[in-house]
Amino acid sequence: MSSDERADGNxxxxxxxxxxxxxxxxxxAIGVESEDALFDIPxxxxxxGALGIEPRSERAIRKEIxxxxxxxHDLTEFLGRGHYDHYVPSAVDHLADRSEFLxxxxxxxxxxxxGFLQALFEYQSMLVELTGLEVANCSMYDAASALGEAATLAxxxxxxxxxxxxxxxxxxxxxxxxxxxxxxGTDAVVEAYPMDDGIVDHDGLADAVDEDCVMVYAENPTVRxxxxxxxxxxxxxxxxxxxxxxxGSDPVALSLLEEPASVGxxxxxxxxxxxLGAADGMGLGLFATREEFLRQVPGRLVxxxxxxxxxxxxxxxxxxxxQHIRRERATSNICTNQAWVALRAAMHAAWLGPDGLIDxxxxxxxxxxxxxxxxxxxxxxxxxxxxxxxxxxxVARTDREASAVKEDLEAEGYAIHAIDDHLVxxxxxxxxxxxxxxxxxxxxxxx
Amino acid sequence: MKFNQARWTRETPxxxxxxxxxxxxxxxxxxxxxxxxxxxxxxxRDGIELPDPAEPELARHYTRLSQMNYGVENGPFPLxxxxxxxxxxxxxxxxxxxxxxxxxxxSTDSIQGNLELRHRLAESLARIGGMDSVTLQPPAGAAGEFxxxxxxxxxxxxxxxxxxxxxxxxxxxxxxxxxxALAGYEVVSLPxxxxxxxxxxxxxxxxxxxxxALMLTNPNTLGLFERDIEEIADIVHDSGGLLYYDGANLNAxxxxxxxxxxxxxxxxxxxxxxxxxxxxxxxPGAGPVGVVEELAPYLxxxxxxxxxxxxxxxxxxxxFEPEHSIGKVHGFAGNxxxxxxxxxxxxxxxxxxxxxxSAKAVLNANYLARLIDYDIPFEPFHHxxxxxxDRDAADVAKRMLDYGVHPPTTKWPEIVDEALMTEPTEAExxxxxxxxxxxxxxxxxxxxxxxxxxxxxxxxxRIDQADAARNPRLSWHALDxx
Numbered sequence: 001m002s003s004d005e006r007a008d009g010n011x012x013x014x015x016x017x018x019x020x021x022x023x024x025x026x027x028x029a030i031g032v033e034s035e036d037a038l039f040d041i042p043x044x045x046x047x048x049g050a051l052g053i054e055p056r057s058e059r060a061i062r063k064e065i066x067x068x069x070x071x072x073h074d075l076t077e078f079l080g081r082g083h084y085d086h087y088v089p090s091a092v093d094h095l096a097d098r099s100e101f102l103x104x105x106x107x108x109x110x111x112x113x114x115g116f117l118q119a120l121f122e123y124q125s126m127l128v129e130l131t132g133l134e135v136a137n138c139s140m141y142d143a144a145s146a147l148g149e150a151a152t153l154a155x156x157x158x159x160x161x162x163x164x165x166x167x168x169x170x171x172x173x174x175x176x177x178x179x180x181x182x183x184x185g186t187d188a189v190v191e192a193y194p195m196d197d198g199i200v201d202h203d204g205l206a207d208a209v210d211e212d213c214v215m216v217y218a219e220n221p222t223v224r225x226x227x228x229x230x231x232x233x234x235x236x237x238x239x240x241x242x243x244x245x246x247x248g249s250d251p252v253a254l255s256l257l258e259e260p261a262s263v264g265x266x267x268x269x270x271x272x273x274x275x276l277g278a279a280d281g282m283g284l285g286l287f288a289t290r291e292e293f294l295r296q297v298p299g300r301l302v303x304x305x306x307x308x309x310x311x312x313x314x315x316x317x318x319x320x321x322x323q324h325i326r327r328e329r330a331t332s333n334i335c336t337n338q339a340w341v342a343l344r345a346a347m348h349a350a351w352l353g354p355d356g357l358i359d360x361x362x363x364x365x366x367x368x369x370x371x372x373x374x375x376x377x378x379x380x381x382x383x384x385x386x387x388x389x390x391x392x393x394x395v396a397r398t399d400r401e402a403s404a405v406k407e408d409l410e411a412e413g414y415a416i417h418a419i420d421d422h423l424v425x426x427x428x429x430x431x432x433x434x435x436x437x438x439x440x441x442x443x444x445x446x447x
Numbered sequence: 448m449k450f451n452q453a454r455w456t457r458e459t460p461x462x463x464x465x466x467x468x469x470x471x472x473x474x475x476x477x478x479x480x481x482x483x484x485x486x487x488x489x490x491x492r493d494g495i496e497l498p499d500p501a502e503p504e505l506a507r508h509y510t511r512l513s514q515m516n517y518g519v520e521n522g523p524f525p526l527x528x529x530x531x532x533x534x535x536x537x538x539x540x541x542x543x544x545x546x547x548x549x550x551x552x553x554s555t556d557s558i559q560g561n562l563e564l565r566h567r568l569a570e571s572l573a574r575i576g577g578m579d580s581v582t583l584q585p586p587a588g589a590a591g592e593f594x595x596x597x598x599x600x601x602x603x604x605x606x607x608x609x610x611x612x613x614x615x616x617x618x619x620x621x622x623x624x625x626x627x628a629l630a631g632y633e634v635v636s637l638p639x640x641x642x643x644x645x646x647x648x649x650x651x652x653x654x655x656x657x658x659x660a661l662m663l664t665n666p667n668t669l670g671l672f673e674r675d676i677e678e679i680a681d682i683v684h685d686s687g688g689l690l691y692y693d694g695a696n697l698n699a700x701x702x703x704x705x706x707x708x709x710x711x712x713x714x715x716x717x718x719x720x721x722x723x724x725x726x727x728x729x730x731p732g733a734g735p736v737g738v739v740e741e742l743a744p745y746l747x748x749x750x751x752x753x754x755x756x757x758x759x760x761x762x763x764x765x766x767f768e769p770e771h772s773i774g775k776v777h778g779f780a781g782n783x784x785x786x787x788x789x790x791x792x793x794x795x796x797x798x799x800x801x802x803x804x805s806a807k808a809v810l811n812a813n814y815l816a817r818l819i820d821y822d823i824p825f826e827p828f829h830h831x832x833x834x835x836x837d838r839d840a841a842d843v844a845k846r847m848l849d850y851g852v853h854p855p856t857t858k859w860p861e862i863v864d865e866a867l868m869t870e871p872t873e874a875e876x877x878x879x880x881x882x883x884x885x886x887x888x889x890x891x892x893x894x895x896x897x898x899x900x901x902x903x904x905x906x907x908x909r910i911d912q913a914d915a916a917r918n919p920r921l922s923w924h925a926l927d928x929x
Binding site for chain 2: 012013014015016017018022023025026027029030031032035036038039040041042044045046047050051052053054055056057058061062064065066068069070071072073074075077079081082083085089091093095096097098099100101102103104105106107108109110111112113114115116118119120121122124125126128129130134135136138139141142143144145152172174175177178180181182184185186227229255256257258259262271276277278279280281282283294300301302303304305306307308309310311312313314315317318319320322323324325326327328329330332333334335336337338339340341343347349350351353354355357358362365366369389406407410415417
């Protein structure tokens with residue numbers, strides 16, 4: 001008998017507890033001969049073939065997946081552009097993996113789900129503090145879908161006269177592509193406005209924005225790691241034309257850079273950058289906005305209320321915005337979200353505390369500046385390309401073709417971005433900062 | 448079964464008495480200024496005020512919160528249409544392998560392991576659904592619906608068809624309507640026939656030149672198999688429309704019937720339901736989308752393909768953009784860690800386990816239904832059934848909490864009066880189902896007062912949700928402002 005088989009020889013799923021005798025007794029109680037008799041599937045569409053998936057033991061699968069993933073090259077990544085690898089403390093893994101959190105679901109019965117609801121309320125509160133806006137939801141899928149949701153919100157609240165959504169010339173391809181799809185069902189058009197040496201070209205934006213514009217999107221830091229210098233002006237331009245100002249950022253940057261509310265942001269979106277490290281793009285979409293748009297917010301909201309003992313208790317609230325009640329008139333189609341990642345991000349932020357967050361942000365500035373200086377010292381490399389302040393990452397110019405530099409660096413064990421013919425981008429966090437010397441040495445060898 | 452959920456209360460310094468576990472901000476909060484920033488003052492904020500717990504305090508805070516939360520490992524969780532099955536622990540460990548922690552912008556050569564896993568998973572899902580190609584990019588079921596509808600839309604546009612309607616049965620999941628609307632379609636709501644299924648005559652009347660697709664869940668939300676599915680498919684296809692399968696209830700059919708064989712052209716899989724990846728208190732899930740060959744050129748980019756291996760042992764994989772791709776539905780490549788868990792679960796089950804899963808899921812629903820003293824108007828159901836509470840279903844549900852189980856989905860679908868939509872999944876033992884049935888029946892037998900004051904053994908007592916919505920307080924800042 002293999003270890004996959006149950007003691008009674010019933011070789012099916014290991015995750016159903018039934019012994020053969022119990023199954024028989026249950027069938028008897030129902031009054032049918034077999035499990036097959038319970039299915040009401042017309043015979044000619046019944047599947048009686050083999051799927052061809054061989055069951056394996058737990059141990060075999062662990063080996064199999066390990067072996068598969070070991071085909072990934074063991075590279076030191078200096079990659080960012082919207083997905084950041086900050087060190088996640090062990091406490092986050094262990095606490096978030098508690099099965100009461102991990103194996104629960106949307107809090108339809110708040111009386112038995114106070115723990116997760118409170119954690120999400122705390123997550124919302126942290127975003128409220130960091131953005132200065134009054135409302136944050138429990139999560140979107142990622143920054144890209146949050147940007148899409150921001151645009152549909154803008155259309156709902158502002159599309160009396162037009163349908164233009166303005167985005168920066170430098171924007172992550174994935175964010176732009178997802179935004180385009182979120183607007184596929186509308187008449188809105190997405191247009192790029194110019195940037196000047198890595199940040200928003202104020203005059204160019206002023207020329208682009210008009211009364212037909214429903215939303216202006218900007219990022220701080222930008223996808224190239226530059227820190228925006230004219231946020232207040234962008235907010236004013238948007239406001240003057242009755243467009244929403246949507247700002248993309250992340251909690252680490254928000255702890256140090258200008259507070260979104262103070263520069264006129266109406267919506268803040270972004271990726272958490274906390275809670276999960278590198279996860280092949282899996283992340284957490286932030287979404288915060290002003291109270292006046294509360295009824296137009298996509299996704300779940302946790303509110304504080306009272307129970308019958310007059311104690312403060314938490315519950316999902318304002319659910320009439322949502323798909324399960326409002327159906328095709330809902331503010332969004334989102335149901336399952338990234339709640340567990342939000343829990344992790346809140347734990348991570350609490351573990352860091354305000355000092356830790358601000359320190360991490362300061363280090364993100366100094367490390368970017370340090371790696372730019374070091375790369376600039378390499379023959380054939382100039383950095384930073386943009387004469388700006390930077391956060392986590394910088395763009396460098398290479399005399400050699402950027403893709404060749406990237407490829408050669410990969411052979412040396414380092415991953416960087418090649419973003420244009422002669423432009424590379426390098427991102428530094430606490431997880432790779434101790435390898436800057438090695439990276440620079442490798443760049444010297446290949447650039 | 449008796450149940451008392453852990454309940455932490457604390458007296459507050461202010462008048463008002465007690466709270467449950469205080470907020471992190473009430474335990475330790477610090478305002479910190481952003482002095483000495485390596486940036487000009489006008490680019491920085493003044494400061495932030497956030498909780499500042501030491502790690503031991505953090506651990507205790509979240510452990511207590513977890514104790515005031517009910518998950519699948521606490522007990523039965525028969526939430527209809529959510530498939531709250533057991534989440535095998537080992538899948539967490541494979542997803543946590545250090546080699547899985549990679550950045551999405553890695554070169555194709557350097558990430559062959561991820562691509563191989565993605566390719567193999569897509570292939571398994573395609574076989575399970577009877578589909579030809581699968582994208583793993585959609586990060587949730589609703590995102591999968593949106594993706595599938597965008598694929599259908601792109602297909603129609605490519606073929607010069609201007610179709611603006613999606614037909615959806617009235618009893619469908621709310622996300623179907625919202626996803627179709629997000630993609631810019633008019634929704635045509637199709638009433639259920641008397642037997643709880645799609646009525647082919649009504650469908651025929653609703654279908655026409657404007658029909659882009661019919662979205663269908665099968666078994667439907669009453670647990671009934673749409674026996675006329677082949678005729679339904681013919682009606683939709685004859686009109687030039689496509690047939691969309693909502694995979695929320697796929698657990699009922701694993702290894703026994705495949706959407707592709709029923710005539711569906713496009714479908715999504717809810718891996719957090721059918722394939723046991725944990726629901727995480729609301730997510731993350733993943734909503735891969737499968738399509739027939741004709742629709743494969745429209746899938747999101749990138750797709751992964753196997754390169755001719757030239758006879759070497761290790762195949763290699765590349766990423767490509769399908770010819771008429773709709774673009775992207777996630778900024779990167781979806782919820783990768785969830786996909787790793789999905790792969791592990793499917794591998795653990797294999798053919799016999801998949802087939803046994805649907806057998807036990809349907810066995811459990813039928814066994815439980817026979818035990819409980821409730822009217823179940825629609826039969827024969829499969830993995831879930833909808834019972835009628837015959838009094839306020841929400842009250843019955845609250846009382847069930849006291850008996851140590853999570854209640855079913857309540858008051859939906861509306862076709863059943865005071866609905867209790869119940870999906871026990873294959874993970875419950877006979878003994879657990881007996882206890883669950885007892886919770887149903889004890890709640891039904893309790894008097895009105897017991898129901899209206901329930902729950903009394905949970906961390907919090909009955910919460911006034913209407914009041915919370917009238918006076919929204921969505922952050923600790925809002926509490927402080929009072």
